[in-house]
Amino acid sequence: MKQKTKLSRRFWTALVLFGLMGQIAWVVENMYLNVFMYKMFNASAADISAMVAASAVAATLTTVFIGALSDRIGRRKVFICGGYILWGLSIFAFSLLRVELLERLFPAVSGAALGITLTIVFDCVMTFFGSSANDAAYNAWLTDSTDGTNRGSAEGINSMMPLVAILAVFGGFMAFDLDRSDSWTVIFTVIGALTLAIGVAGIFIIKEPQTSPSGNGYFSDLIYGFRPSTVRQNPAFYLYLLAFIIFNISIQIFMPYLIIYYEASLGMSDYVLIMAPAIILASVFTALWGKVYDRRGFGLAVWVSLGALAAGYGILFVFKATLPVFIGSLLMMCGYLAGMAVFGARIRDLTPEGKAGRLQGARIFSQVLIPGVVGPFIGKSVLANAERIVGNDGTESFVPNANIFLAAAVPIVILAAVLLLSGKRRGK
Numbered sequence: 001m002k003q004k005t006k007l008s009r010r011f012w013t014a015l016v017l018f019g020l021m022g023q024i025a026w027v028v029e030n031m032y033l034n035v036f037m038y039k040m041f042n043a044s045a046a047d048i049s050a051m052v053a054a055s056a057v058a059a060t061l062t063t064v065f066i067g068a069l070s071d072r073i074g075r076r077k078v079f080i081c082g083g084y085i086l087w088g089l090s091i092f093a094f095s096l097l098r099v100e101l102l103e104r105l106f107p108a109v110s111g112a113a114l115g116i117t118l119t120i121v122f123d124c125v126m127t128f129f130g131s132s133a134n135d136a137a138y139n140a141w142l143t144d145s146t147d148g149t150n151r152g153s154a155e156g157i158n159s160m161m162p163l164v165a166i167l168a169v170f171g172g173f174m175a176f177d178l179d180r181s182d183s184w185t186v187i188f189t190v191i192g193a194l195t196l197a198i199g200v201a202g203i204f205i206i207k208e209p210q211t212s213p214s215g216n217g218y219f220s221d222l223i224y225g226f227r228p229s230t231v232r233q234n235p236a237f238y239l240y241l242l243a244f245i246i247f248n249i250s251i252q253i254f255m256p257y258l259i260i261y262y263e264a265s266l267g268m269s270d271y272v273l274i275m276a277p278a279i280i281l282a283s284v285f286t287a288l289w290g291k292v293y294d295r296r297g298f299g300l301a302v303w304v305s306l307g308a309l310a311a312g313y314g315i316l317f318v319f320k321a322t323l324p325v326f327i328g329s330l331l332m333m334c335g336y337l338a339g340m341a342v343f344g345a346r347i348r349d350l351t352p353e354g355k356a357g358r359l360q361g362a363r364i365f366s367q368v369l370i371p372g373v374v375g376p377f378i379g380k381s382v383l384a385n386a387e388r389i390v391g392n393d394g395t396e397s398f399v400p401n402a403n404i405f406l407a408a409a410v411p412i413v414i415l416a417a418v419l420l421l422s423g424k425r426r427g428k
Contacts, residue, residue: 004149004294005149005150007153010205012157014206015154015157015158020161020165020168021198022138023164024191024194025091027169028169029130031256034052035259035260037119040097040112041111044398045384047120051120051123052375052376058123058128059131060364062135063132065361067137067358067359068221068224071140071211071213071221072218073213075208076141076144076211077137080202081200083129083132084195084199085200087130087199088194088199090122090126093188094119094122095189098181099115135360139360141206141209151348152291152294153291156345159340159341162337163282163286167280170272170279222358222361225360225361225362226361226362234350237351237352237359240343241363241366242366243419243422244343244347246411247339247412247415248368248370249370250410251375251408252372254405256375257383261402262275264399265402266325268322275329278329278330279333281334286334289341289342293341293346298342305335308335308338309331309335309336309412313405316332316402317405378407379404383398
């Protein structure tokens, strides 16, 4: 066993600050822009699916182009810090999306319809800056700054950040009435300002890894991850990308509708208080699970993660009472974040040295684009005949049901079969 390479305090500070703030911004986008559209503009499941898909395309294209560019010039820091600053400004722009303001500026059109359209457009702009900073540059920096002896530990902390971010966002949002537009104005202003501030702080905190410019043409770097020759040279890397696609499709089937399901379907107006303990426990589990990966390898780590995720789906599909929903949510979150850590570490381990930036595009295809298009489409199809309710203002909204968890379990079964078959072919 190799001696573990010690990571500096400066590295851990940068990982926690940028990992957490980036995930807070993504939580607001992935879990609350849906709620924002649903509550402010009466968005349908099709509208939510369209927004998630458009954002996934934007994230993928951005990561492909900016990841290759960061390899081309051999720099990560400028993209991380500059990207976070612009990301913060783009989040603030959502505070301008209010029905009364839109109808005053554009009296000839429906404020709600225009609000949905502009939310999708603004989301794509925000995703461009966020993916430049986080998906492309930050992820390449994390790969460059770690090695095979410490990557599981770093990935465990990094993969814990989404749950910590969910806890922070849930706790912060408790102070707001999300049915009021002025609440969203404050939320987008605060999150935007914090993201911008972290970008400025990164100028002094982030240490540029020792990465040399690729020396290739930009177009060559751009298509590197999609060349057949690259696939042939790195078959294990692309096998795990395929597995990661299936895993993330499962997550994207239910995740865009999760908060709405808790509120509208289960009537859990206090879901934050119920979910907070589950989030804390799942965060601790995820941090520890990265160390299990370092010590025991991929096999044990991935099967426990998938087992916890599948068990969580089963409980959430069957039960509606508070206690089993808490247990199911805990297992689901443990499996989700531990799985992200395990697959993330494995993919980083298999990334050819010095080529992390140009391969972020291939990674984002597996984590964002394909799952972000396929998963919400499946979720939308499952909810096509969902119950409809009429609000006090006479508008109609859909009510997600537990079938999204049953549908999410199907890709996990497929993933298990893929892993078993690939293990047999390798004699493991």
